[in-house]
Amino acid sequence: MLIARVVGELVATQKHPSHEGRKLLLVQPLNLDGSNRGDALVAMDSVDAGMGDRVLLATEGFSAMTSVGRPGSPIDMAVIAFIDRIDVLPDAL
Amino acid sequence: MILARVVGTVVATRKDARLEGKKLLILKPVSPEGKDEGGYVVAVDTVSAGYRERVIAVAGSSARMAEGCKDIPVDTAIVGIVDDVRMD
Amino acid sequence: MYFGRVIGCVWCTAKNPGLDGQRLLLVQPLTPQLENTGRRIVCTDCTGAGAGELVYWVRGREASFPFLPAEVPTDTSIVGIVDEVHLKTSPETPPSGRKHSRKPPPC
Numbered sequence: 086m087l088i089a090r091v092v093g094e095l096v097a098t099q100k101h102p103s104h105e106g107r108k109l110l111l112v113q114p115l116n117l118d119g120s121n122r123g124d125a126l127v128a129m130d131s132v133d134a135g136m137g138d139r140v141l142l143a144t145e146g147f148s149a150m151t152s153v154g155r156p157g158s159p160i161d162m163a164v165i166a167f168i169d170r171i172d173v174l175p176d177a178l
Numbered sequence: 179m180i181l182a183r184v185v186g187t188v189v190a191t192r193k194d195a196r197l198e199g200k201k202l203l204i205l206k207p208v209s210p211e212g213k214d215e216g217g218y219v220v221a222v223d224t225v226s227a228g229y230r231e232r233v234i235a236v237a238g239s240s241a242r243m244a245e246g247c248k249d250i251p252v253d254t255a256i257v258g259i260v261d262d263v264r265m266d
Numbered sequence: 267m268y269f270g271r272v273i274g275c276v277w278c279t280a281k282n283p284g285l286d287g288q289r290l291l292l293v294q295p296l297t298p299q300l301e302n303t304g305r306r307i308v309c310t311d312c313t314g315a316g317a318g319e320l321v322y323w324v325r326g327r328e329a330s331f332p333f334l335p336a337e338v339p340t341d342t343s344i345v346g347i348v349d350e351v352h353l354k355t356s357p358e359t360p361p362s363g364r365k366h367s368r369k370p371p372p373c
Contacts, residue, residue, distance in 0.1 A: 086202070086219065086220035086221070086252070086253060086254060087219065087220060088188070088204075088220060092298055092353060092354060093298045093351055093352055093353040093354065094351075094352040095269070095322060095346075095348050095350070095351055095352075096348070096349045096350035096351075096352070097322065097346040097347055097348050097349055098347075098349055099313050099314070099346065099347040100313060100345060100346030100347065101312055101313070101332055101345040101346060104345065104346060109267075109322065109346070111269065111298045111351070111353070113298075116217075116218070117185070117186070117204065117206075117218050122217075124268075124295065124297060124303050124304060125269065125297060125298050126267065126268060126269070127267035127268060127269050127322040128267065129267070131194060132192050132193060132194070133192075136352075136354045137354060141188065141190055141193070141202070141220060143251050143252075143253055144253055145238055145239055145241075145253035146239070146326055146327060146328040147239055147242065147251070148242075148250075148251035148252060148253050149251070150328070151249070151251055152194045152196075152251040157331060157334075158328075158331065159312075159324045159328045159329060159331040159332050159343060159345045160267070160324060160328060161267060161324045161325055161326050161328045162267050163251070165193060165194045165197065165251050166188075166190035166192065166193030166194065166197060166202075167190055167191070167192040167193065168188055168189070168190050169189045169190055169191055170188075170189040171186060171187070171188050171189070171204070172186050172187045172189075173185055173186035173204060174185045174186060174229060174230070176185075177185035177186060177204070177206050177214075177218075
């Protein structure tokens with residue numbers, strides 16, 4: 086899983102039917118020091134995360150699709166937790 | 179599987195119900211020599227690993243084959259604490 | 267999933283039979299600010315997306331799910347057409363608690 090920040094939301098009407106009823110978030114994966122790590126990704130939301138929230142991102146199909154309650158759906162990333170706190174050893178930054 | 183060291187924890191109360199009671203640790207991949215490699219990953223702990231310990235972690239859908247990770251949304255699981263690495 | 271824009275189409279006469287009848291679209295990955303990023307890729311499509319449209323796509327084994335029970339040998343599939351993108355207006359400002367008050371201005 087990766088730590089990410091919600092930076093946007095997508096609205097899509099024409100999409101795979103199994104995606105109906107779930108929020109699509111634009112999330113920016115973060116490094117441990119808080120800087121951006123690579124490009125922003127699109128993830129389906131399972132915890133009602135909002136703009137600016139720090140979240141845990143599952144980047145594997147089964148985890149993603151079952152956490153949003155859509156098994157067998159074409160989903161490869163999902164926000165599976167809302168992060169309250171992160172503790173890191175200083176030498177890891 | 180990757181070699182990594184435990185460098186942190188993530189606390190999340192609002193999360194997928196199947197993650198309840200699972201410890202989330204931040205891992206930094208390390209070389210067999212023990213040097214930090216790039217990046218990090220958040221993993222579910224199945225072996226009670228602690229800070230600074232060197233561990234092995236399995237990634238991808240195989241992570242759910244680890245004991246205690248059946249059918250939970252996890253893509254990286256810590257499956258062992260490394261005692262020693264030897265290279266020929 | 268990933269965010270991008272359809273920039274073209276790929277035609278193949280000789281292809282794996284599993285790809286018969288599939289539209290192959292050329293997609294440019296984008297940042298949330300709609301700037302190009304990364305290499306352009308070829309995607310199968312289950313939405314009827316066309317050139318110029320903003321889309322999101324899925325990668326990996328899940329990319330073949332929209333076509334089941336047909337087994338389509340694809341690892342990238344467009345699964346939605348994006349109508350609007352909502353961004354936080356000042357990405358630099360750290361959020362104070364949970365905020366759900368935002369709205370346009372989109373792209």
